[in-house]
Amino acid sequence: MRALLIASALAAALAPALAQQTPKAAAPRSASALAPQWRVDATSSSLGFATSIEGAPIRGGFRRWTADIRFDPGNLSGSSIRVVVDTASVSSGDPSRDATLQEADWFDTTRSRQAVFQSTSIRTAGAGNYEATGTLMMKDRATPVTLPFSLAITGANADAQGTLTLDRIRLGLGAHIPVDVAPAAVRLSVRVKAARV
Numbered sequence: 582m583r584a585l586l587i588a589s590a591l592a593a594a595l596a597p598a599l600a601q602q603t604p605k606a607a608a609p610r611s612a613s614a615l616a617p618q619w620r621v622d623a624t625s626s627s628l629g630f631a632t633s634i635e636g637a638p639i640r641g642g643f644r645r646w647t648a649d650i651r652f653d654p655g656n657l658s659g660s661s662i663r664v665v666v667d668t669a670s671v672s673s674g675d676p677s678r679d680a681t682l683q684e685a686d687w688f689d690t691t692r693s694r695q696a697v698f699q700s701t702s703i704r705t706a707g708a709g710n711y712e713a714t715g716t717l718m719m720k721d722r723a724t725p726v727t728l729p730f731s732l733a734i735t736g737a738n739a740d741a742q743g744t745l746t747l748d749r750i751r752l753g754l755g756a757h758i759p760v761d762v763a764p765a766a767v768r769l770s771v772r773v774k775a776a777r778v
Contacts, residue, residue, distance in 0.1 A: 668696050688720070741775075
């Protein structure tokens, strides 16, 4: 019994010292602060494309798409762009052609109606110019792309414009159509007007 009391007293005496020697858990590293969010004005923004069929120019676009944008020229590491396009909303000025574009050989909207671009990095490319590098996911295919764009910010409003050339065959769009009928290169253009949230 006496030994037990001595052991208890010794433990009580040593406890404060042991507590001081116990290393504290390291504080978690703070993540890079997110850039401000921007709300897109859908009525004054557009997502279009340009190509040709047998030499005749074709211009169209997508009526339904959304963009989740976080951007700060001074915090590009905390900036990001995510665009989700409803490919069933494609419009080329010809209802019959629009119906064809939704078939399995093209956008295959019965199986998947979305094309998603997610940026992985944004870098400056000169005064008022930037490049967003990321992945375009469509028809279960992940394609690395880089979107160059210009940007003007006035107060809480932003106006961005960008163009990008995509290879439709690489994206699995109309791969059976010869390039002398419809070129592989399709020019995508985007205009975004947004307000800082």
